[in-house]
Amino acid sequence: MEPIGVLNDGQIYDLQTAEALNIQGEVIKADNSKESLEILRHSCAHLMAQAIKELYPEAKFFVGPVVSEGFYYDFKVESKISDEDLPKIEKKMKELANAKLPIERYEASREEISQKFNSDELKQAVLSRITDDTLTMYKQGDFEDLCRGPHLPNTRMIRSFKLTRVAGAYLGGDEKNEMITRIYGIAFFDKQELFDYVKMLEEAKKRDHRKLGTELELFTFSDDVGAGLPMWLPNGARLRSKLEHILYKAHRVRGYEPVRGPEILKSKMWDISGHNANYSQNMYYTTIDEQQYAMKPMNCVGHIQIFKNSLVSYKDLPKKLFEYGVVHRHEMSGAMHGLFRVREFTQDDSHIFCTQDQMKDVIFEVLEFVDAVLKLFDFKYEIEVSTKPEKAIGDDMFWEKTTKGIMDALDEKNITYGIDEGGGAFYGPKIDIKILDAIGRKWQCGTVQVDMNLPSRFEAEYINEKGEKEQPVMIHRAILGSFERFIGILTEHCAGEFPFVIAPTQVIFVPIADTHNEYAKELQNELLQNSMDSKIFNMNESLNKRIRMAEKQRVPMIVVIGDEEVENKTVALRDRRKREQSNMGKTEFIQMLNEINKGSEI
Template sequence: MKFSLIKKGVSYKPMINVTLKDGSVRRYEPGTSLLEMAFDISPRLAKETLVAKVNGKLTDLNEKINQDSAVEFLTFDSDEGKDVFRHSASHVLAQAVQRLFPGTKLAIGPAIANGFYYDFDTAQSFTPEQLEKIETEMNKIIKEDLPFSRVELSREDALRKFNERGEQYKIELIDDLPEEAVISCYQQGEFEDLCAGPHVPSTGRLKALKLLNVAGAYWRGDERNKMLQRIYGTAFPKKSLLEEHLHRLEEAKRRDHRKLGAELDLFSIQEEGPGFPFFHPKGMILRNELEKFWHQEHKKHGYDEIRTPVILNRALWEQSGHWDHYRENMYFTRIDEGDYAIKPMNCPGSMLIYRSRLHSYRELPIRMAELGLVHRHELSGVLHGLMRVRCFTQDDAHIFMLPGQIKDEIVSVIDMVNDFYQVFGFKYHVELSTKPEKAMGSDEIWELATSTLQEALEARGLPYKVNEGDGAFYGPKIDFHLEDCLGRTWQCGTIQLDFQMPELFDLTYVGEDGQKHRPVMIHRVVFGSIERFVGILTEHFAGAFPAWLAPVQVKVLPITDRHMEYAHKVVEKLAQRDIRVELDARNEKVNYKIREAQAQKIPYMLVVGDREAEAGAVAVRHRSQGDLGAVQVEQFVEDLVQEINSKECK
């Protein structure tokens, strides 16, 4: 590294100013690489930095800087650093596959949440044993510490290069790029791939990785295209982080709601209805408790409940914009020679109810809440238990308000969502999604709506991430992402501000001036969908639901048949207080009955024998705390009722 000292009579090279994230400024000779700058700041930073952001643009560390710039160095601790790290791992995966299976054609290999994948076109069927060989080859490539080198090409040269290799998927990707796009390839060793980058400096940075599984995937997600083989993997800069992640994956398998749903007899997905869940009696108890809580909270917050039809005619969906913007996700039918659609969303029905009579400004805000069943067409390949289904119950609400009420109503919804999630012990983070490419309304309306959402978030002091272009087609939105006990996040609650639908449906209210005015509308959900929230809770609690949600709250276990009469009396006392209780009257040893009840994750087991019958007591066992000792029946009932009413999550 060369530095300048000011000496009289000596000429110097011009220097560039590099402004770091903390606002400090360092001076370097033009042509200094980002990696050299990181080393100058701190050898440790140079070791841990994976990529840099130069004037807001992600850039390879090997890039040389020739002008004044703002530079931020990113490590694996940042989301962007993780993505670059894992995308680099996908290139190593592709290189290993082509080394072991020459002739394999490459599709795409992006970073994804907690990992990466690459899609391959080959006659070879990848087996678990072959994954081990590929992983061994990847580790060999990592030890070779091959530099990632970027080369920019003209469109003609890029097409010629990949045409010579027979890489038809790369050719298709190039053809889809806009004319002004910069086309680049990245090379490590003998391997070269079409890629916009950036990448880590060399393969040696990758350290610890694991290939996880193989799945089928249609090229570009289109079932009309060829089925490719997708290899999933994950990568970390430290072995300890990889081991921790693999442990979480094993724990996630143990908690899989599809497995627990069958074991606990909560729900099923039948061949006769792929993507259409069947809720069994115990599953209905769970969702009914969630819905009961939902009803109570909405009444408390001033909402009126409504119910709208599942099927409505084509003219309505054309008016709402769904026919043009959402048709590929909808189901259709014919009634009386007319076109009808099964609703994918509840909002048009709410607007018809609002429009059914005249409203005064004195009535606003009007808050309509609906547990509405909606249907959306999802490809079979993305269906996943209760998490991704084709019909679900949205806990919708639509708020019609005066323009001056917008901020207060959004803040109120934010507070309500927070109250809901605290009951279940969920932490969450917030994301703000802005105008998508395919949207209704003017830029001015979108800017007003977006800034209003920002003001509400800031009024509550909530940090948030901006998702550019990810809003609904009719307005920007706030999304709430829950974090479960394994650190996974789930998008559930949403607040969408809408200036478009009231215009499309000609919704009005009579203002103080006696004239008609246009209301503003909020769409919002808290659970997101009842089905998905049941799936999330099942995995979060590993099926061991808190007592207020548990389908069976208490199991009474008589030691022998002669204790059956007293056991029935205990059951009756519990049932009188609306406690969900079952009696295990089987002629089995009590230890066996306890193990069975624990396997069913029942919160409390009450063992009754001679001593308990004589004392009017029960021997209490908790599924996780074990033996809690003998308690009078009345005291146990009072304690449990208190636990249920307070919605304790233990």
């Protein structure tokens, strides 16, 4: 395979940059590795921009980075571009790729580039974000752009690509700026990889939780209420409540104590925690009695105050507090996406206060809890350790010691993990749980974060064996991450076919005639007494149509009731998941459903 770059100390360099800066390292080949795909996709973004420039000569370009789902470019044109225009842009991209244009790197002074793009306000905006005096440009054919790279040597290597969607984006991600156009795309070296990815995208469209959420009447959004503020409809609220109850019991049997913190705290608390200095752009503020307050973006500060409320002995540790905590975060309008990114959400949040000696055992116990929950919903998962981010509190010694402690704990149990450089929380390193859904997508959900900064800042203490005050280790922990995001992921994972234990409606009764309604209501009441939800489809439609309507609701079980069932106190059961039909007595039926529910205990 052809060499396309060099990997040195975790940094990717294309061949031109490596030669210019005399950089040696591991050779990157065109082999669909993570590093090779980054080079390919960066080059494909420029190829897309070149095609757009030829089709829309007035186009001006902002930035075109590689992202987890491929690449995108932000730009503006006078014409309105929609998804229908993507095939035309793809066709032009293929022409340019077939022209086998060399991709050339050259350096220029800041002044030269500023002069070159003196009438391009988007390029001037890019320049304002860069402090270097000497900058790099990449050129292919008539197209050139300010860029650090890395890029392929030639457009001939860009063969298997697809533009996936058009979106709007605020310039520089700032809502105060103008809205410009963004086009997303994907590229692979291997044609089969692209085919498989496109197939996955098609399946993802069918599973889109926003579409299914509307069809199954789970949740809704309203511009009148506000963007990013989901409203849970009865079906969705029942599903969510079942999930909450399963987790509540699982917490209690593991020794967690429920607590509840306020949703708004004085701003001085966020000064102490470091949120005002490191997270203020994501927070909402207000003034009460001439004092500044902030809506909580996280639950940790309230839990520290609850821990400090009483004298804690070393015999009380580890002390596990948990809350279904409602938090608010100021997300950009362009970033919000159904339940995946919202401005108000509820975390299945916990903070565990322990000694340093207990830290490993606490981490192992949390990972066991995570494993039990994810197995219940048939999720596979991966683990990553996230290290110190650019914005952080605490000295380097704290970060090195704590990060090493996490890795040592995982190594001790032979737990495989990856490294997410710079992905830690601003107050400490963390273990991130990445779940894999039914069509192979990876999602960030649960997290375990080790923190000695916040206990120190808030002077949280316990009485040790010597009768002296000592600072505990604080472990931030969420398993689902948030109910909103997890339910969105779960909806797509199971395509709306929710497991029986959390299905909004677990059984639909279909009485054949009005004379069978009373027995259907009797069954419905008995299920409700056993904490199970059902509906009766006795509308004025034919039996076959009502059964088809029930099927579309994706309920686990449908029960048809006729004369024989009323007379013998039985049910004619259709198990949609097992594709089986059976007859059984009422008592046996309810006992069977209770056994299924018991199987959900974690």
